[in-house]
Amino acid sequence: MHPLEGPTFQIAFLIYLISLVLYGVHMSTGSRLTERLALAALASGLAVQTLSLTARGVAAGRAPFSNLYESLAIFAWGTAVCLLVVQLNRRTPAAGVVVLPILLSALGYASTLDARIEPLMPALRSPWMVYHVAAAILAYGAFAVAGGLGLLYILRHSLETKPTPPSWMERLPALDFLDRLIYSTIAFAFPFMVLVLITGAIWAQKAWGTYWQWDPKETWALITTLFYSGYLHARQFTRWRGLPSAWMAVIGFLVVLFTYLGVNLLLGGLHSYATS
Amino acid sequence: MSVLGGARFAVLLMFVWAVLASVGTVLPQGRPPEEYHHLLGRWAHLVVFLGLDDLYTSPGFLGVLAFLCLNLAISSVRRVRRLRREDRGLKVAMSGEDLEGIARTLKLPEGLREASSRVEAALRRLGLSVRRAEADGAVSYYAERGRWRLWGSTWAHLGLLLVFVGALAGNWHGWSYGGYLKLLEGTTQQVTRGRPGTSTGLSLKLHRFVVLGDETGRPLDFSSDLELLDSEGNTLRRQTIRVNSPLEYGATTFYQAGYGLAGFRIQRTDAQGHVRIWRVETDAQGHVEPWSAVLPPQGSSSAFGVQDLIPQARLEGDLVYPVSTLPLAPAVAVFENPDFHRGSQEFHPLGWLVPGRELKASDGSVLSFAGMSVYAGIQYRHDPGYPLVVAGFLLATLGLGMAFYIAHRRIRVVLTESPEGTLCLVAGVPGPPGRDPGDLPSRLLKRLGQDGEPTGEDRHAPA
Numbered sequence: 001m002h003p004l005e006g007p008t009f010q011i012a013f014l015i016y017l018i019s020l021v022l023y024g025v026h027m028s029t030g031s032r033l034t035e036r037l038a039l040a041a042l043a044s045g046l047a048v049q050t051l052s053l054t055a056r057g058v059a060a061g062r063a064p065f066s067n068l069y070e071s072l073a074i075f076a077w078g079t080a081v082c083l084l085v086v087q088l089n090r091r092t093p094a095a096g097v098v099v100l101p102i103l104l105s106a107l108g109y110a111s112t113l114d115a116r117i118e119p120l121m122p123a124l125r126s127p128w129m130v131y132h133v134a135a136a137i138l139a140y141g142a143f144a145v146a147g148g149l150g151l152l153y154i155l156r157h158s159l160e161t162k163p164t165p166p167s168w169m170e171r172l173p174a175l176d177f178l179d180r181l182i183y184s185t186i187a188f189a190f191p192f193m194v195l196v197l198i199t200g201a202i203w204a205q206k207a208w209g210t211y212w213q214w215d216p217k218e219t220w221a222l223i224t225t226l227f228y229s230g231y232l233h234a235r236q237f238t239r240w241r242g243l244p245s246a247w248m249a250v251i252g253f254l255v256v257l258f259t260y261l262g263v264n265l266l267l268g269g270l271h272s273y274a275t276s
Numbered sequence: 277m278s279v280l281g282g283a284r285f286a287v288l289l290m291f292v293w294a295v296l297a298s299v300g301t302v303l304p305q306g307r308p309p310e311e312y313h314h315l316l317g318r319w320a321h322l323v324v325f326l327g328l329d330d331l332y333t334s335p336g337f338l339g340v341l342a343f344l345c346l347n348l349a350i351s352s353v354r355r356v357r358r359l360r361r362e363d364r365g366l367k368v369a370m371s372g373e374d375l376e377g378i379a380r381t382l383k384l385p386e387g388l389r390e391a392s393s394r395v396e397a398a399l400r401r402l403g404l405s406v407r408r409a410e411a412d413g414a415v416s417y418y419a420e421r422g423r424w425r426l427w428g429s430t431w432a433h434l435g436l437l438l439v440f441v442g443a444l445a446g447n448w449h450g451w452s453y454g455g456y457l458k459l460l461e462g463t464t465q466q467v468t469r470g471r472p473g474t475s476t477g478l479s480l481k482l483h484r485f486v487v488l489g490d491e492t493g494r495p496l497d498f499s500s501d502l503e504l505l506d507s508e509g510n511t512l513r514r515q516t517i518r519v520n521s522p523l524e525y526g527a528t529t530f531y532q533a534g535y536g537l538a539g540f541r542i543q544r545t546d547a548q549g550h551v552r553i554w555r556v557e558t559d560a561q562g563h564v565e566p567w568s569a570v571l572p573p574q575g576s577s578s579a580f581g582v583q584d585l586i587p588q589a590r591l592e593g594d595l596v597y598p599v600s601t602l603p604l605a606p607a608v609a610v611f612e613n614p615d616f617h618r619g620s621q622e623f624h625p626l627g628w629l630v631p632g633r634e635l636k637a638s639d640g641s642v643l644s645f646a647g648m649s650v651y652a653g654i655q656y657r658h659d660p661g662y663p664l665v666v667a668g669f670l671l672a673t674l675g676l677g678m679a680f681y682i683a684h685r686r687i688r689v690v691l692t693e694s695p696e697g698t699l700c701l702v703a704g705v706p707g708p709p710g711r712d713p714g715d716l717p718s719r720l721l722k723r724l725g726q727d728g729e730p731t732g733e734d735r736h737a738p739a
Contacts (some may be wrong), residue, residue, distance in 0.1 A: 027433070037303065086723070122497055122498075122518065123519050127519075180733075190676070191677060191679075191680050193557075198669045201665075202666075203520075205662075206521070207531075209533075209655050209656075210657075214300060219297050219301050220301060222297060223297055223298055226290040226294040227294060230291060240409065263301070267302075
């Protein structure tokens with residue numbers, strides 16, 4: 001392990017945690033300063049975690065994508081990137097409050113796992129692994145953000161129906177804004193999810209001579225893709241908006257979580273190396 | 277047709293297909309019926325009846341896929357037709373009244389001809405493709421960029437169709453074939469198709485096979501130096517293949533699939549010092565059929581038989597553990613029959629023979645390992661659908677990129693003569709409902725605005 005990796009991993013975790021607290025303070029006080037500090041902390045956490053991942057990549061001599069520890073760390077990184085992009089483009093501080101806990105849970109879980117750098121098994125020694133995992137990082141990260149935004153929509157929707165909504169509700173984004181943001185986040189992620197399937201199929205063809213084996217992981221990746229494809233088609237052609245769309249984003253992220261972690265832990269298969 | 281190619285039908289099919297696919301990940305697939313009876317009791321009949329025991333090749337599952345393909349094909353054709361119809365029917369010429377109240381207005385000081393040249397140049401500088409029409413003394417422009425976006429979903433759908441067609445071609449009986457060769461260094465085998473194997477005119481020679489492991493013995497890399505030959509022995513290709521790096525020749529691909537023990541030699545040294553080598557071959561699965569290998573006695577000495585083989589093993593005391601680490605070190609369960617020459621069929625266990633260990637028999641002879649041969653497992657597959665699948669993947673990727681990452685922006689401009697010069701009406705055209713028409717009107721006005729002020733509302737023009 002590179003000497004920089006461990007400390008930077010912990011520092012990044014701490015900075016993300018500070019960012020979460022600051023976003024929480026902003027939500028309760030409405031302070032513009034705390035929102036800016038939270039955004040700065042998020043960007044700093046991302047920079048430090050990038051350093052941590054780079055250090056690991058240098059020490060391993062390859063992209064740090066091979067086991068569950070590395071996968072969780074890179075998933076958290078991808079989620080942070082997507083969250084930062086959303087914050088910079090659409091200024092949605094409330095998203096920080098719901099997405100950062102997902103990111104911190106991933107890093108927290110990673111910290112309980114064996115972080116030793118292991119050499120890659122022959123099947124994983126392929127440039128296709130980099131494309132495959134990179135596409136998955138962006139897709140899963142954006143789906144995590146979309147799921148968080150879906151939660152915000154449901155929260156705001158339920159608060160609006162109350163006779164006396166709390167004052168902090170006004171700091172949640174408007175429903176229409178959230179609805180469009182959920183859609184554009186999923187629309188951004190979807191092509192990457194399809195790329196996960198395509199690169200995985202090409203890789204499998206190169207390694208094993210078959211594109212598809214109905215392995216549980218690839219089957220669930222297909223199910224995830226079909227789910228979001230259904231969402232996009234329903235939205236495009238049936239004008240499906242609002243609460244059902246938000247619920248789809250939340251359920252979609254649960255499907256992603258099952259594909260990402262549940263399959264490895266419960267069903268095994270060709271991707272079972274990613275449980276170690 | 278409209279139902280079969282409709283988006284609602286597509287969503288329904290995707291939902292059903294996803295649910296069925298998920299069942300296959302929970303329910304064990306391709307097991308014997310008894311196992312389902314043990315697992316599910318009386319529900320096992322229903323599972324087998326519905327084909328859920330072999331779900332991914334069941335008629336129901338493939339039927340949904342067929343409908344999905346049909347849906348993709350119909351919706352693509354309809355969309356292409358619609359886009360072409362819209363393109364042909366696009367009305368470029370508009371009058372000032374058409375945009376009145378929905379456009380931003382700008383007064384340009386120059387005459388109509390000069391003003392139209394300036395507007396057209398400004399539109400082109402914004403990276404737009406421009407269509408121009410003149411009618412009733414007005415000059416109209418319809419300008420757009422990112423029109424590729426409209427074709428994105430069609431390309432993606434056609435790409436998926438191509439993938440399915442390629443996969444079908446690659447699995448069509450008679451078009452595709454495959455097999456597995458176990459090659460020893462220096463040997464050549466024919467590449468055959470079907471059963472019994474008919475020659476494809478190709479043969480494969482293994483020059484060298486190398487397995488590399490790390491310090492713990494975990495395999496890191498294994499590679500085969502292969503030569504592909506035609507029916508006359510001419511070299512077609514020579515390449516070192518490894519996992520993820522196959523040898524490709526036309527539609528036939530040769531993969532490094534594995535390696536294993538092809539056979540081993542046991543040396544028997546009798547009490548007088550006479551040496552005899554006993555060769556044992558493994559079967560297609562890399563095992564030794566119990567008692568298929570028997571070393572008959574010479575005179576009144578013992579006979580020996582092999583009952584079991586562990587291709588990679590570690591010996592601890594008298595216990596043998598199978599391992600997956602290198603180096604390849606087999607363990608062979610050797611049995612002895614001292615009364616074979618008297619007609620006895622009773623073999624007694626003598627022990628596990630591993631490299632570096634000797635077994636002493638009751639007749640005074642000593643058994644030891646005298647070497648082994650390792651085969652390179654080469655899987656081959658002739659897949660005529662491969663180019664279609666790759667083309668489909670490319671088309672789908674491009675289509676998705678176009679559909680989701682290209683912004684389609686449109687703008688209409690109408691110029692009419694006015695007493696002070698030229699009146700310029702500018703309006704953005706929205707995309708699908710809820711999609712932002714973009715800031716093209718503002719940017720155009722900014723480019724032209726040095727000669728006038730926008731005075732109208734920025735609303736949307738008809739497409």
